Amino acid sequence: MSTRRGRRVRRSRTALLVGGSLVAGLAALAAWIRFGGPRLPADTDAVIDRVAASDLAGVVTGTTGETDASGIRLWFESIPPVGPERGTVLLFISLGADGLLWPPVFLRALTGAGYRVIRFDQRGTGASDWLPEWSPEHPYTLLDLARDAVAVLDATGTDRAHLVGLSFGGMVAQEVAILAPDRVASLTLMSTSPDPTDPTLPEPRVGQLALLAIRNLPLLKYRLRGGDRALVKERIAKMISAFGPDGVDVEENAALVLYDLRHRNGLNFRAFRQHQAAVAATRSRTAALATLAVPTLVVHGTDDDFIPFEHARRLAASIPDAAHLWLGGVGHVFPYPPWADVEGAIVAHLDAAAR
Template sequence: MTQITANGITLEYEDYGNPGDPPVLLVMGLGAQLTLWPMELVEALVARGFRVIRYDNRDIGLSHKFDGVKAPGIVKLMLLGRLGLTPRVPYTLADMAADGVGLLDALGIDKAHVVGASMGGMIAQHIAFTHPERVLSLTSIMSTTGNRRLPPAQKQAIEVLTKRPVSDDEDILIAHGMKIARTIGSPGYPPDETRLRANVTAGVRRSYYPEGLSRQLAAILADGDRRARLKGVTAPTLVIHGEDDPLVPFPGGKDTAASIPGATLRSFPGMGHDLPLELVEPIADAIAGHTRMAAAA
């Protein structure tokens, strides 16, 4: 365990590569531990000359838990959003962005290339428009803008992600985790079942804390439409998105790229809402190429 105090809470993190290399901060998504960043992608980025830091967001994995703090229900949050009202939630995406900046502070890092996936992309967007002086470049992966006119997630994708398993028995939790991965994953790159089971098992044994997901989801729904704020992003931005994403459909990536001045969109056919091994090298190449262009600008 490697923990550090940042933004007033304890965050679990892992740090790879040469401390003197340009830092890349990896920010993971809803209910997902830092281990959902494939180690192969971490190693690919290190091999390309980066210091890579991945961490557990608040309320997940081995980071600080907000035990006993209740979040409003999804229906109430969606209704308030449609009425243009901002609900009270345990914490916000801005708070989670401050966690990432606090981690950089604690590690003595002035600026970093910030890479976020799904909710992590939303958090990375917040870092970019709230703390622009800390961001060398932004990469938003399989994320979106909060624009309510965009196509919603496929019904089966949102249901499997938000449905609680029938018990906390390890076998049931593993089966549930595998079902999530198959449902929201890449149809063009189905996972190897042995590797998938091993990864899900390791995740369950590392931490199982479903209560955090409801509070993180509340933070997403309360954040509203970020398009106006994204217009103020000054960091060079790359948007990566799967063309077959059932959870955050491809138009969300298009809208993100269209909302950030000068952003580049890179899409992958057959990619869903995951980071399949077959795309690790192309994604690492895309991030590395983007950061080189940002450094040269």
């Protein structure tokens, strides 16, 4: 009898210890979420108030339009150059993102160098069709997205363009160059891969996205608060986490978020899954890239923790006469930390191809 009583006592003590540890752990997690994360600039609320009271006219400054690609509506913007036009740049944004997420500093660098810039929302994002009937059993492919891009070129009356692609967007840009090489003046491929499914290359570290999500848990407080102001603060906090406080323009980021919320569809989280499925459903490009005769610049960080650096080496080796810019110690971020050097290299590459 005493033995059974002793076991019950031990179980009760164990339950109390486990319960106490769980409560303490949850309390610590709650405190981390509440007080953790980067410190926002002191004037953040005042800046958000000022931007919210404006008409947000500076977010979309070019001529906007829509076109149809196989029954899918695509939104685009054509931004004129500063001074005489040297050519046209077509931008391809990263996984799950819409065209408005290109940093204004990059757009200014291109238009300031004399290039008309076209950015567009890839299918499933932004103001383009979101495809509610999409299913993983019948995904679209990167080739479908390449055809979308050609439709944008047609709609804007662009015979040839310099293609600039980031990460996932770099894969789509490669597909356009293979599909319609006569429409491509040059390629700039940043933080991307010729074939992320190639078994001879290190796998893209999708797990790094989970680690990033864990590191960003303190930012969850903004999402839990709800409202436009909190979403603006969440984006600013993410940017500060990636680039530090000195590299983040609070006013520009507030305007981007508020414009997306007020005038567009916002962020489609299903687009991330759709784009991942498109990558998996697309054949290798390595052999086809060897047939290209397009001036190409490959830019990649040596410490990329999402698409390993070996992918960039293979990409540069696959395209005849491709130039490269390896960024020592840089990860999977954009704009890249040594921004002045990268900006100069990209503009010089465009200028050389435009001659």
